[in-house]
């Protein structure tokens with residue numbers, strides 16, 4: 002390997018030059034790959050051409066010495082990235098991450114493996130559905146896949162507290178006819194009473210007045226409250242339509258959404274017990290439904306840190322008017338966001354969703370939080386083997402907006418064509434990503450400074466510069482060596498053209514980086530010796546034939562070398578593979 006540029010940034014200012022370019026070229030031109038040879042060469046002063054004996058000869062011998070063994074070991078490269086790299090090269094890697102909701106249609110080991118092969122990065126378990134044992138079994142299968150060499154992270158999604166229908170007298174949908182009178186109650190549903198809807202919360206009708214409208218699932222059907230009988234509401238259907246199982250109820254007055262007075266906690270007892278379950282099963286992400294403010298996020302994060310489960314990332318689902326009103330504080334407090342368009346589309350007019358989505362993605366990028374676009378991306382594929390053009394356009398738009406991840410819900414959980422839907426997400430995102438590159442749309446983004454300490458600001462600046470440099474120089478890949486994942490996420494935030502390979506020695510960090518745009522997380526040993534880290538990992542990739550002579554990579558690290566002064570803590574290097 003020839004080092005064509007090599008600089009260490011000291012506190013953002015001082016640049017130190019390492020041994021001369023020519024010397025390194027001659028040393029590495031002699032095909033010396035051992036770590037010791039590299040460091041012997043490092044000790045040479047500018048102009049010196051030998052290490053004790055004639056450089057070329059002695060170093061040639063070292064190549065076959067036991068030191069070479071140190072280059073072996075695990076790179077932690079997953080099967081899917083390895084295959085894609087082999088087939089398509091660095092720029093062929095998809096940047097946008099894919100989340101699949103696991104349900105009865107895809108829960109066998111074979112089906113899960115097909116999703117993993119198709120590029121599923123994160124498996125989502127929606128705790129609204131199915132039994133604890135069923136979820137446990139899926140988690141066990143995903144972990145088994147990871148042992149086989151896949152890299153699929155696990156997310157649980159809480160049921161959350163919202164007012165919805167628990168029973169409407171039928172196993173599937175029920176038609177509400179124009180002018181029909183319906184009874185909304187929380188009493189035990191009698192079954193024999195037609196036109197009765199049971200809601201899930203005792204206080205569902207608190208503060209609701211005669212004349213208010215009850216909107217089902219954002220407009221599937223609408224009723225007017227004609228009478229209050231105790232806690233029950235007698236309603237007349239004024240806009241006929243369908244009631245589906247677990248349909249959501251919202252209340253409107255004079256064209257505006259009215260919150261009823263019944264204050265539901267974001268996390269129910271069931272949610273807490275599901276969270277305990279997730280912790281004990283070793284999942285990586287908890288997505289919180291119906292977040293109203295930063296409080297629930299902070300509460301859960303404190304709880305996780307008290308339980309020494311700090312590595313679990315807490316994602317806030319934006320799916321209500323309240324969450325939109327407190328967007329910034331919620332994004333700031335959380336480890337990531339899910340734009341849960343299903344429920345959001347019930348609370349705000351559908352035509353507002355596209356702009357709200359773009360705004361949320363922008364806020365997430367500014368505050369450096371990964372963001373998932375979820376729900377109805379390929380809804381028609383629950384039933385049909387091909388998507389509509391409108392769906393493909395929607396997926397492309399989310400990719401163009403640089404969302405970190407796209408999510409399948411019913412398409413994978415209950416659909417007949419889950420694998421195909423995943424492949425549509427894959428091909429559509431890859432196409433839009435390459436178009437964006439071609440159109441040179443990935444110009445350097447005007448980043449808002451994060452509210453960070455000086456050291457963190459330096460990390461941010463280094464990552465911004467590194468990304469710009471990688472784009473401007475047309476480099477093949479960015480290698481980031483990171484213990485906490487922060488540098489990897491700061492690089493990803495810039496959405497650079499080359500893929501980001503994040504080497505970390507922390508399994509939890511690796512699995513959580515799986516959600517970040519453009520990042521391939523790798524689990525490998527890291528030493529304090531950055532030169533040894535880069536030499537070893539590049540050599541490992543080279544030995545797999547995944548990197549070739551002439552490829553140029555940008556190397557960024559936040560590994561603090563123990564011998565260095567406190568100020569030298571991060572560096573950028575450009576390396577060309579020889």
Ligand SMILES: Nc1ncnc2c1ncn2[C@@H]1O[C@H](COP(=O)(O)OP(=O)(O)O)[C@@H](O)[C@H]1O
Pocket residue numbers: 102103104105127129130131247343410411412414415
């Ligand atoms: N674990 C599961 N078991 C059974 N069905 C599931 C499961 N997860 C999801 N589903 C089904 O897939 C549909 C879409 O999933 P999702 O969007 O996560 O849930 P919901 O529609 O309840 O918001 C659900 O309505 C449900 O029918």
Ligand SMILES: C=C(OP(=O)(O)O)C(=O)O
Pocket residue numbers: 127129158290320340341342343344345375376410
């Ligand atoms: C993802 C969503 O949440 P859930 O599927 O849990 O309702 C949504 O509402 O879009």
Ligand SMILES: [K+]
Pocket residue numbers: 127128129158159160161290
């Ligand atoms: K949920």
Ligand SMILES: [Mg+2]
Pocket residue numbers: 290320341343344
């Ligand atoms: Mg929802």
